[in-house]
């Protein structure tokens with residue numbers, strides 16, 4: 001096992017192309033100990049077989065408070081929020097939160113959202129039709145998921161701009177990579193907003209997700225007020241930048257492989273398979289974090305109790321042991337075993353919605369903007385951050 005003195009994550013070559021780092025780790029040190037940019041030690045797991053097994057291993061947990069001693073303030077203040085957040089909780093808390101939220105995300109419910117998503121995509125495309133050049137990230141990939149989730153939560157149209165601004169500021173604050181909820185000004189404003197929205201839906205329920213979460217009851221249990229607020233904010237955050245990255249990184253990959261783009265434009269029936277291949281190739285979420293609740297052996301390496309472990313799903317999704325083509329796009333490839341939505345108990349609750357958004361977006365783009373091309377193919381700029389990989393901007397042109 002190799003130890004790094006400085007963090008590889010801080011290298012500019014990592015930001016430009018993490019897949020070269022992943023390949024080296026996967027081939028030479030599939031379970032390696034390294035450091036985060038903060039200097040904290042972390043174990044990194046990169047092979048598909050190891051990542052898949054680790055995602056299903058109950059000894060690798062999410063909630064740092066369940067394995068490491070933290071200060072009094074942390075235990076009493078932050079723990080309450082972490083315990084209300086499904087993404088960071090462990091069983092039995094996680095089981096309860098997930099069960100209560102699951103109904104709203106049943107595939108049959110999500111399928112009903114298709115016309116609404118199509119309308120959002122069409123409106124965005126309409127605004128861009130006469131522009132010879134535009135930024136695909138700012139003008140399409142960012143607004144589409146925020147409109148979808150706003151509609152789903154029942155946020156009235158007059159509040160979309162405020163909601164959008166808070167959501168972007170919260171995501172930029174790096175909340176996803178934090179061990180706990182970060183209380184920024186925007187987070188407080190959004191919590192206040194959600195409290196008001198929840199109170200309104202208690203008085204007058206609708207058929208939106210907030211009303212469904214309020215009404216959800218399993219074995220006589222319901223979500224508490226704090227859990228309702230945290231869950232609605234989680235849905236907003238977990239479903240936003242991830243989907244932006246699927247659309248932005250996905251279009252970049254397609255335009256970098258013009259014959260594949262043309263294939264899709266000519267045959268929309270290929271789009272569902274193409275979305276799966278894009279998820280495998282571009283990995284909106286690069287890695288997920290866990291803590292060892294006891295000593296755990298992975299790939300012949302013993303990870304000690306309390307250690308922080310990163311499971312690099314993006315490295316697993318480029319593993320030649322499982323996928324015939326690793327770093328290039330092949331929309332006809334069999335990609336069923338990709339881990340882009342994770343696996344095990346934390347498997348993405350929003351996967352059916354994310355897939356539908358990808359499907360509708362690429363259907364509409366291939367049909368209505370088939371002449372799209374990269375405007376600045378030599379200057380691709382990636383956002384900072386380890387967990388998510390997305391573009392700062394994607395200038396495109398059309399004829």
Ligand code: HEM
Pocket residue numbers: 086087088098149234235236238239240242243246283284285288289340341342343345346347348349350351353354
């Ligand atoms: C392309 C888009 C998306 C990707 C790649 C993605 C990926 C993921 C991944 C990898 C996880 C698991 C994290 C872990 O194992 O630690 C996850 C969890 C989650 N995702 Fe997504 N996601 C996407 C879109 C969405 C959407 C649209 C929503 C909802 C609006 C959503 C809601 C959630 C929730 C609530 C969880 C927590 C599930 C749990 O902990 O049980 N995601 N997502």
